[in-house]
Amino acid sequence: MRISLLLDMATESFADRVALGTQGDGLSYAQLRVAALNARRAIEQHPGRVAYLGLNSRSFAVALFASSLAGRPFVPLNFRLTDDVLTRLVERTAPCVLVVDDDMADRVPEIAGVVRVPRTAFEALYSDGTPSEGESDGDDAAILLFTSGTTGEPKAAMLRHSNLLSYVISTIELGSAEEDEAALVSVPPYHIAGISALLTGTYAGRRIVYLPVFSAEDWISLAAAESVTHAMVVPTMLQRIVDELELQGRGLPALRTLSYGGGRMPLSVVQKAMRVLPHVDFVNAYGLTETSSTIAILSPDDHRTASSSSDEMVAKRLGSVGKPLPHLELQVRDHQGNVQPPGSPGEVFVRGEQISGEYVGHKTVRDDGWFPTKDMGWLDADGYLFIEGRLDDVIVRGGENISPGEIEDVLRSHADVADAAVFGSPDDQWGERIVAVVVRRGTVSESVLRDLVRQQLRSTKTPDAVHFSDSLPYNETGKLLRRELRKQYR
Amino acid sequence: MELKPGSRWKSLVCSTEAVVVRSPSQPVTLECGGVQMIAHTATGVPAAGAPELMKGTQVGKRYLDTDTALELLCVKSGEGTLSASGRLLPMKDAKRLPASD
Numbered sequence: 001m002r003i004s005l006l007l008d009m010a011t012e013s014f015a016d017r018v019a020l021g022t023q024g025d026g027l028s029y030a031q032l033r034v035a036a037l038n039a040r041r042a043i044e045q046h047p048g049r050v051a052y053l054g055l056n057s058r059s060f061a062v063a064l065f066a067s068s069l070a071g072r073p074f075v076p077l078n079f080r081l082t083d084d085v086l087t088r089l090v091e092r093t094a095p096c097v098l099v100v101d102d103d104m105a106d107r108v109p110e111i112a113g114v115v116r117v118p119r120t121a122f123e124a125l126y127s128d129g130t131p132s133e134g135e136s137d138g139d140d141a142a143i144l145l146f147t148s149g150t151t152g153e154p155k156a157a158m159l160r161h162s163n164l165l166s167y168v169i170s171t172i173e174l175g176s177a178e179e180d181e182a183a184l185v186s187v188p189p190y191h192i193a194g195i196s197a198l199l200t201g202t203y204a205g206r207r208i209v210y211l212p213v214f215s216a217e218d219w220i221s222l223a224a225a226e227s228v229t230h231a232m233v234v235p236t237m238l239q240r241i242v243d244e245l246e247l248q249g250r251g252l253p254a255l256r257t258l259s260y261g262g263g264r265m266p267l268s269v270v271q272k273a274m275r276v277l278p279h280v281d282f283v284n285a286y287g288l289t290e291t292s293s294t295i296a297i298l299s300p301d302d303h304r305t306a307s308s309s310s311d312e313m314v315a316k317r318l319g320s321v322g323k324p325l326p327h328l329e330l331q332v333r334d335h336q337g338n339v340q341p342p343g344s345p346g347e348v349f350v351r352g353e354q355i356s357g358e359y360v361g362h363k364t365v366r367d368d369g370w371f372p373t374k375d376m377g378w379l380d381a382d383g384y385l386f387i388e389g390r391l392d393d394v395i396v397r398g399g400e401n402i403s404p405g406e407i408e409d410v411l412r413s414h415a416d417v418a419d420a421a422v423f424g425s426p427d428d429q430w431g432e433r434i435v436a437v438v439v440r441r442g443t444v445s446e447s448v449l450r451d452l453v454r455q456q457l458r459s460t461k462t463p464d465a466v467h468f469s470d471s472l473p474y475n476e477t478g479k480l481l482r483r484e485l486r487k488q489y490r
Numbered sequence: 491m492e493l494k495p496g497s498r499w500k501s502l503v504c505s506t507e508a509v510v511v512r513s514p515s516q517p518v519t520l521e522c523g524g525v526q527m528i529a530h531t532a533t534g535v536p537a538a539g540a541p542e543l544m545k546g547t548q549v550g551k552r553y554l555d556t557d558t559a560l561e562l563l564c565v566k567s568g569e570g571t572l573s574a575s576g577r578l579l580p581m582k583d584a585k586r587l588p589a590s591d
Contacts, residue, residue: 001498001509009565012549162496169511169563173584174550183591193591200591232591259590285590294590353495 002135002161003142004068006168006203007033013175018207020058022226026207027058032065037131039066039122044136046115048095049144051075052189053086053104055212059119060189061198062126063099068161071138075156076190078146080475083107089146089154090114143195144360145289148475156360157289159192166353167292168199170327177206181256184223184231186211193262196293197232206230216244220252227254232285234262234478235269242273251277261285261294263478264389264405266412267319274307286321286387288373290364292354295330296385298322313380319409320384328352330385331370332378345378345403347391376403393482395424395432402434402461404482410456411449416442421472422463423482425489435489436463439472491527493520493560498530503539506547506568514558514574522547523570543571543578553579 010019010029018026027035039062043050050067052060052075060076067074075093077086079101087108090098095113102118110116117125142161146154183206187193201208209226211219219241223231233241238260245251258273258280265284274282281300287293298321306318324330331339332346340346349370357365357372365371376394377387388394388403395402404422411420419439424432438449446466454462467489473481493499493510500507503523507530520527523539547553549567554560555574561582562572572579 197591
């Protein structure tokens with residue numbers, strides 16, 4: 001069974017609902033399916049995978065489902081990489097059909113085994129023809145996503161059809177979206193969130209509106225113009241959207257649910273978002289590429305309860321990622337593999353059908369199905385999961401494990417601090433010392449900030465140095481690039 | 491018949507197809523329209539369904555056998571009624587998680 005089954009079922013159940021685009025000019029599920037069947041024919045004329053280099057578009061959706069129908073792995077590529085890195089990834093993906101935006105076609109040279117199909121040609125080919133039914137034999141690998149590794153070459157994470165189907169079917173009911181629902185997707189097509197948005201939107205029957213290039217103003221305009229009811233954003237996007245809404249002095253009356261994920265969300269941003277959009281249901285969705293996206297959710301009720309609670313333990317949950325999905329198993333383990341009691345931090349492990357943990361050439365998922373996420377976290381007494389950060393980002397100072405996120409939150413709580421990043425730097429005496437880089441909006445001094453941390457946390461968690469900068473390095477999905485900072489501030 | 495999670499079955503009396511979401515706690519015979527279902531990739535002789543067992547299945551709906559906890563997801567609608575060893579399978583109540591995508 002393949003992920004194209006989702007489109008088959010959607011077509012059977014609500015063929016004429018708009019799948020992609022505007023109400024007036026959109027592609028229905030039936031039309032999307034016909035397009036995918038047409039494109040399949042073209043794909044089957046060549047061996048290998050289907051790579052996609054381009055922005056979010058109908059072609060992305062058609063190419064994804066067409067690949068599935070043809071039984072070929074679909075490989076969306078990160079167009080923000082440099083041309084030579086991209087070229088290497090295309091070489092690794094070959095043999096393949098490469099569907100590429102017209103204005104990106106020059107970025108990769110001719111490569112043996114790569115059949116290049118510019119978007120305009122792809123659109124012509126899927127719009128034409130008499131589709132033939134029937135399932136082709138094929139690969140169990142549905143999607144390959146190159147993850148940005150911290151060292152060396154990007155790894156190709158592999159998601160099987162069974163992983164993705166399990167995730168969608170376990171969390172969504174077919175056609176559960178109301179007819180007036182519309183989802184604004186601005187997360188990139190090469191990110192797991194972009195893939196799962198397409199799959200869950202299709203199965204739910206919720207029209208998808210793409211914003212191929214993000215800006216807060218464009219996002220707000222599109223959300224208003226299309227009466228968008230649902231959206232998924234990464235933390236930096238949410239911050240900009242909320243700031244812009246405040247600036248414009250407006251709300252978004254049609255918006256019902258705003259989900260966020262893909263990186264650590266500063267508490268101050270969530271709180272501000274809830275203030276600026278009080279009628280909106282907020283959802284924090286935590287997951288990884290290797291887990292087919294979401295494995296834990298902080299629900300709208302969780303947000304409201306935590307926000308208005310005077311109980312410290314409950315209020316704290318606004319900074320959690322919520323509870324693991326009911327059909328999954330999740331544990332926090334120490335470095336020896338022992339399951340930790342509530343309150344004790346360790347590495348987050350997860351097991352379930354949607355979990356992959358496989359890459360091309362190797363896997364990190366254990367034989368018993370447990371997957372080490374390499375995220376550090378802890379569970380509270382009621383099962384709410386708190387993520388401290390990547391295991392790799394943990395600072396080890398004088399034998400003590402210190403997570404940067406906690407210190408960053410304290411720094412950000414100062415009125416003069418717009419943003420903060422904390423990381424470890426090699427130190428002969430301590431092993432690592434704690435370094436903070438702060439983006440200021442006022443004139444606060446290093447010593448005031450160090451005192452603030454000392455008061456609120458512990459003296460051993462006080463940054464050894466605080467530098468000031470105009471900005472911090474983030475990737476386009478909002479992940480803070482601590483390794484860049486480590487290099488810069490050696 | 492081994493009803494493994496993820497296995498897909500088709501009806502011989504109609505177009506119904508269903509996927510096992512949760513295996514039964516004991517062996518059962520999965521039927522549609524009263525006739526045993528076959529593996530989705532197999533070929534079989536079409537049969538006539540028992541008239542009282544032709545109430546229909548709906549794509550996207552889940553069907554549950556409370557006796558064995560067998561749970562099926564209908565992936566293709568049809569005219570037959572699903573049953574497990576003669577027990578009719580009622581539709582399961584849909585419980586939704588908040589949208590996260």
